[in-house]
Amino acid sequence: MEQDDTARVTVPKALTEIAARSPRVVVLTGAGMSAESGLATFRDPHAGLWERFSPQALASASAWEDDPELVWAWYLWRFERIEHVAPNAGHVAIARWGRGADVSVVTQNVDDLHERAGSADVVHVHGAIASFRCSVCEAPYAEPIDVPDEPVERLPPPVCRVCGGLVRPGVVWFGEVLPVDAWTRAVALVSEADLVVVVGTSGIVYPAAGLPAIARSEGAVVIEINPDRTDVSDMVHHTWHETAARALPALVGSFLPAG
Ligand code: APR
Numbered sequence: 211m212e213q214d215d216t217a218r219v220t221v222p223k224a225l226t227e228i229a230a231r232s233p234r235v236v237v238l239t240g241a242g243m244s245a246e247s248g249l250a251t252f253r254d255p256h257a258g259l260w261e262r263f264s265p266q267a268l269a270s271a272s273a274w275e276d277d278p279e280l281v282w283a284w285y286l287w288r289f290e291r292i293e294h295v296a297p298n299a300g301h302v303a304i305a306r307w308g309r310g311a312d313v314s315v316v317t318q319n320v321d322d323l324h325e326r327a328g329s330a331d332v333v334h335v336h337g338a339i340a341s342f343r344c345s346v347c348e349a350p351y352a353e354p355i356d357v358p359d360e361p362v363e364r365l366p367p368p369v370c371r372v373c374g375g376l377v378r379p380g381v382v383w384f385g386e387v388l389p390v391d392a393w394t395r396a397v398a399l400v401s402e403a404d405l406v407v408v409v410g411t412s413g414i415v416y417p418a419a420g421l422p423a424i425a426r427s428e429g430a431v432v433i434e435i436n437p438d439r440t441d442v443s444d445m446v447h448h449t450w451h452e453t454a455a456r457a458l459p460a461l462v463g464s465f466l467p468a469g
Contacts, residue, residue, distance in 0.1 A: 219460035222450060228431050230465035232311070232405035237304050238421055239317045239324070239454075242410020242436060246298040246455035247323055249291060253412050270384040274345065278376050279364040285379040287361045289339050292321045300409070300454035301327035303462040310466050314403075316396045318411060318418050320381045333399065335392050335418050341380025344370035351377040388417065400425035408434045409454050413442035422446060 229235070241251035252260045267273050268284045305328035307313045314331040315324045320339040324332045342351040349372040358365065368377040382388055396418075400406055406425040413419045422442045426432050434446040435457045443449050450457055 219452065219456050221457075221460050221464040222448065225433060225448060225450060225461060226464040228405060228433070228448075229307075229407075229461055232403075232431070234403050235307070235311055235313045235405045235407065236399045236403040236425070236430075237307075237313065237315050237407045237409060238400070238411070238418075239315060239319060239409045240411025241319060243300060243317070243454045244295075244298070244319055244321055244323055245410065246300065246453060247295045249295060249321060251410075253414070265384055269381075271386055274378065274383065277364075278345075278367055278378075282367040282376075282378075283362050283365040285339060285381070286355070286357055286365060288320075289355070289379070290357045290361075292323075292339065293357075295323070297323040297327035298455040300456075300458040301329070303458035305329045307462045307466065314399050316399060316421065318415070320379075333392050333396050335382075335388050335396050337379075337381040337389065339379045339381050342368075342377050343380055344373060344375045345378040346370065346375025347373040349373070393417070396421060397424060400430065401428040403428075403430045406430045406432045408432065408436075408442060408446065409458070410436060411440065411442075413440040 245251055250257050250259050252258050255261065268281055274281050301323050304313065304315060304324065308329055314333065315329050316333045316335060317324060318336045320337055322338065322340060342355065343349060344351060347370060349370055351368060351370065353368065370377055400421050401424060403425055406422060408422050419441065422432050423445055426445060432446040434443060434449040435452055435454060437451055437453055
């Protein structure tokens with residue numbers, strides 16, 4: 211029988227009160243949000259992607275210029291991983307919260323687990339891996355993607371039907387600017403929010419890491435949910451050292467009636 215993990219989670223009373231009385235909520239998420247779904251974070255000292263792979267060689271515009279087949283194969287491996295995992299109880303709790311209040315998600319994650327959990331308003335400030343597009347003319351690429359049965363080191367990217375350019379994953383690479391629409395909306399959402407809940411991000415990568423401070427300067431209460439201290443821990447109102455899939459269902463369950 212599945213053990214209800216949140217049963218043992220004690221929700222800090224102040225967090226329940228703040229969450230229950232906040233009409234406009236933004237949940238700002240990072241890789242830790244998807245960790246309990248089985249997706250590696252980036253900077254975990256043991257299993258983090260950047261411990262095993264070089265961001266310069268795989269997640270930058272210059273890496274794509276130098277070796278598109280290497281970059282494409284790596285992102286296909288990540289795309290395939292995302293396709294084979296499911297939203298966790300944390301994603302589900304946020305979607306549930308969104309059915310009872312004005313809850314928007316601003317995420318640094320390129321997976322679609324928030325949407326698959328039912329969150330209607332999700333802003334991807336670092337792009338979405340499955341939004342494949344031409345790296346030259348930017349035309350969206352909607353054809354099925356061939357994913358090899360076993361991960362391979364190199365694979366030729368598909369070719370754009372419009373201009374013949376190489377098709378790339380819809381992510382923002384190091385050295386690239388964030389999508390203007392998504393960034394503008396993210397700043398507007400945190401600036402108008404009553405409550406911002408920062409979940410599973412190390413708060414290292416800017417400009418996204420600056421969103422909690424913008425929210426606080428505009429009057430929002432800022433809460434952090436993360437098992438560890440982060441670079442934003444000093445500027446939030448409350449830090450709850452818990453995991454996303456344990457904390458969020460317990461928090462939402464503490465003020466939203468079941469059902
Ligand atoms: N629940 C909540 N938080 C968790 C969990 C969990 N189950 N597991 C790990 N964490 C926390 C870690 O303590 C860490 O603070 O999630 C954070 C993950 O940090 P990073 O790996 O640095 O990921 P993130 O902050 O999303 O990275 C930002 O960097 O590499 C780029 O573009 C990439 O969007 C990414 C950006």
